[in-house]
Amino acid sequence: MPEPTAEAAPAMDLPARVLEPGLEWRVIVRFSEIALKGRNKDWFMRVLRDNxxxxxxxxxxxxxxxxxxxxxxxxxxVRAWPEVRTRLRWVFGITNFSLALRTRPDLDALAEAxxxxxPEPPASFCVRAQRGEKSFPLTTPEIERALGAAILRKHPMAVDLRNPELTFGVEIQREGAFAFVSHEEGPGGLPVGTSGRVAVLLSGGIDSPVAAYRLMQRGCQVVFVHFTSFPFTDPSSWEKSRELVKLLTRHQFASKLYACQxxxxxQRIVVxxxxxxxxxxxxxMMLRVAEAIGRREGCEALGTGESLGQVGSQTLTNMATIDRAAELLVLRPLVAWSKSEITAEAQRIGTYDISIEPDMDCCQFLVPPRVSTHATLEQMEAVERELDVPGLVNLALAHTEVEEFRWPESAPSRS
Incomplete structure (x- = not known):
């Protein structure tokens, strides 16, 4: 499902009777993974409600x-439904949701719904019911048969239980009876804020925004760390990182972007x-700097968009050697993904068009013609003894700027 944008929310021509005064509208939000939790289920639900x-x-x-x-x-x-629909599609933890009309818990009221x-009966239909309130006198199959018969008495249509043109949904809950005609897909996963904080190295390319998205989908609050070679190169990658963070913030409401020059x-490493x-x-060195920022932000792990074997620096040996520079856990949600899989996901979530814009990132500045595919920890520790590693980390932090993003602008701050 392509990620929607608030500016491009699909128009919805609401039936005329939907706008009648006195109708009660609810959006029923359904979740599945949270429902499997144990004693901490209430906490997951509270976080989802807050989100x-x-x-x-x-x-x-x-x-x-x-x-x-x-x-x-x-x-x-109800006229706000198109924008509600767009925004709920960005909330992790939601499996699907429906715009529903609340009615009395009886068949006449549901038939009126x-x-x-x-407004225009389809060629074929079926009724699908859920009876969450067990005191309701009819069973689920009885509700479907009786309500379907009541609708057919007024609107002759074909009944198709396998591939209907319209599925009329009904839920009998303790809050009342609810009728709806569509299920909108949510992004699934866990609510952001339930799995801790992660500092993600955001390059501006295709991979790392997808990695950030996947970590958010597993409930992580992401702090973004971007490395740029500006002012020695143009600031295009920095500008791209801003656009990517702005887009991804709609999934977690508040973000920080640390941009390290x-x-x-x-310059010091190359000599x-x-x-x-x-x-x-x-x-x-990037991991060390990101770790320093992450600890400042209360992060429990680092995240990257690396995929095993995609480029020379991303061999198993090199990844292990790179990891040893940091004490925090390094998460690589895309480690077993192919480039085509990552690209397809970037297109789906809406980051691809930004990521493919040309830029000059730090991976293109002072880059050697070839890279070792089997750099050992012993080799790297030997060459790093010639460097003032703590001093370089402090140098990088001294040339780091932080920017904050919020979505939507009217969202309250979370303490």
Whole structure:
């Protein structure tokens, strides 16, 4: 499913009766992975509820309630549904959701809801019901048969249980009866904020934004660290990183981007480290700088977009050698992905078009013609003894700027 943008939210021509006064609208938000949690399920649900509230801030939503297996958004103005739909598609932890009309828990009211939601009956339909409130007198199959018969008495249509043109959904819950005609897909995963904080090295290329997205999808709050060779090169990669963070912030509401002018460090490495080991030396130094930033931000791990064997510096030996420069755990969510798989995911989540814009990043500054594919820890420690490693880390931090991003602008800050 392509990632939507708020500016390009699909128009929705609401049926005329949907706008009638006095109707009660809810968005039923469903989640699956959270429902499998044990004693900490309530905490996961609270975080999801808070994230839904933040995503919908500034819209006509009076309340968001949650309980096991369901979250209910009280929508005061149904005309806001297209924007609500767009924003909920960005909230991790949501499996799917539906715009639903709340009615009395009886078949007559549900049949009337069909008339409101479906202005032109389709060629074929079926009724699918869920009975969460077990005190309701009919079983689920009985609800489907009786409600289907009531609708057919007024609207002659074909019944197709396998491939209907329209599925009329009904849920009988303790909050009331709800009728709907669509399921919108959510991004799944876990709510952001449930899995700790990770500092992700963001290059501006195709891979690292996807890695950040996947970590967010597993509940991580991401702090972004970008390395640029500006002012020795143009600032294009820095500008791209801003655009990428701005786009990804819609999944976690608040982000920090640390932009490190790494060229000052590269200048010192290039005069000391043999050419074939420079890329590994750069990467080890980047991890040290990212770790310093991560510890400042309370991060428990680092994240990169590396994929095993994709380029010469990303061999198993080199990755192991690079990792030893940091004490924090290094997460590589794309380590077993192919380039085509990563590219397809970047296109799906909306980062691809930004990532392919031409730039001059630090990996193109003072780069040797070849890189060692088997740089050992002993080799790197030997050449790094000629460097003032703590001094270079401090030099990099001294040339680091931080920028904060929020989405949506009306979202409240989380303490």
């Amino acid at each position: 839904v509230e933040r995503a919908l801030s500034g819209l006509p939503v009076s309340k968001v309630t949650i309980r096991p297996n369901r979250c209910f958004v009280h929508l005061d103005d 069909f008339d409101i939601l479906v 790494f060229g000052y460090v590269q 000391t480290v043999p050419a074939e080991l420079r890329i590994i030396a750069y990467r080890r």
